[in-house]
Amino acid sequence: MRKRRGGAYNPKIMILMLLPLIALTVASATYALWQENLNIIGRIETAVWSQSIGSSKIVTPRGYDENRSIISSIINNGKTLKLICANISSGWNIWAGILIQNDGTIPTSVDQPVIEISGAEKQDFTINIYYYGPYNKGEHAKSVWGGVEIGKLPFSDWKEPGEIILNPGQKSVIWINFEYEPESLIEQIEIEITIRYSI
Numbered sequence: 001m002r003k004r005r006g007g008a009y010n011p012k013i014m015i016l017m018l019l020p021l022i023a024l025t026v027a028s029a030t031y032a033l034w035q036e037n038l039n040i041i042g043r044i045e046t047a048v049w050s051q052s053i054g055s056s057k058i059v060t061p062r063g064y065d066e067n068r069s070i071i072s073s074i075i076n077n078g079k080t081l082k083l084i085c086a087n088i089s090s091g092w093n094i095w096a097g098i099l100i101q102n103d104g105t106i107p108t109s110v111d112q113p114v115i116e117i118s119g120a121e122k123q124d125f126t127i128n129i130y131y132y133g134p135y136n137k138g139e140h141a142k143s144v145w146g147g148v149e150i151g152k153l154p155f156s157d158w159k160e161p162g163e164i165i166l167n168p169g170q171k172s173v174i175w176i177n178f179e180y181e182p183e184s185l186i187e188q189i190e191i192e193i194t195i196r197y198s199i
Helices: 011-034 139-145
Strands: 051-059 070-075 080-088 092-102 108-118 125-135 171-180 186-198
Touching: 051 070, 051 080, 051 186, 080 092, 092 108, 092 139, 092 186, 108 125, 108 171, 125 139, 139 171, 171 186
Parallel strands: none
Antiparallel strands: 051 092, 070 080, 080 186, 092 171, 108 186, 125 171
């Protein structure tokens, strides 16, 4: 470097020489920071759509308990009502009631359930399905669930499948009528009613 008169260095030249060194140091430090791992800990909640059978009822004509027994149970993690019915003959007639509840976090529709019959031909039965709701806590008991007698079924104001939308916590009731008319006697059948729903 050339000295200025008087023996001092030129400050402009010194700044020009130091500027690339400073830029290189800053760039190196920035690059090193970007190479570090960044860990983020958080919680993500997603929407849950779910319905289940909260309760069930079987309504029959008088005398079925002794002569035509029916055993019911809720299976498949609350998605299916299973009926074991004995001594099926012409004129056999029952109503199966299902109380459905929305266990999820978003609204869901009440769709037509899947009905499977083993031990007999499904086409030998007349099956009619009636949908009621939606209901908030306890409302269903007063209108379509509590104190049900076979002569009162079906209730009026029933709806079509898919027409009922349940908000989280709301309930719906499905009443299904099974009738058997053929002359042949069936010792035992199993009926499985699996609920279906969509968003």
